[in-house]
Amino acid sequence: MPNEFFMWFMLLWSVFIFVLMCIGGYFMFRKFLKKMPKEDGKSILDWQDHYIEQTKHLWDEEGKLFLEELVEPVPSLFRDVARDKIKGKIGEVALAEKADVITRDLIIKGYCLGTPKRDHKFLIKKLSEKNIDKSSYNQYLQL
Structure with missing residues (x-):
């Protein structure tokens, strides 16, 4: 049972990290576009x-x-x-x-x-x- 809990935790944690990286990437890309000549x-x-x-x-x-x-x-x-x-x-x-x-x-x-x-x-x-x-x-x- 703990093994199944750990797998779900890892899946949710991975999704959470992916979403945070996408949000950060979006704002970094906007800043990059504003820096383009x-x-x-x-x-x-x-x-x-x-x-x-x-x-x-x-x-x-x-x-x-x-x-x-x-x-x-x-x-x-x-x-x-x-x-x-x-x-x-x-x-x-x-x-x-x-x-x-x-x-x-x-x-x-x-x-x-x-x-x-x-x-x-x-x-x-x-x-x-x-x-x-x-x-x-x-x-x-x-x-």
């Missing part, structure tokens, strides 16, 4: 780093704190990745608008462009808490 010779992550580096000096303490509030609901394991992606989009918008400083307006626009549609509900809730009019951001929000 595009037509211009730079990858998505290269451009993201470029925008962050070019606009690093434009951030003030208030903007950093507001961004931290916005990425707060993201699990801590993924928060750094989410923050960098959003910072990259904010930097892209700031460079396009030739901004002198990263304002709350730019942070909200970059957050809308850099996050999936499902996260916009949280942004709307946060804007309501801060008494910020969301009507000027309707073109960026995907409701």
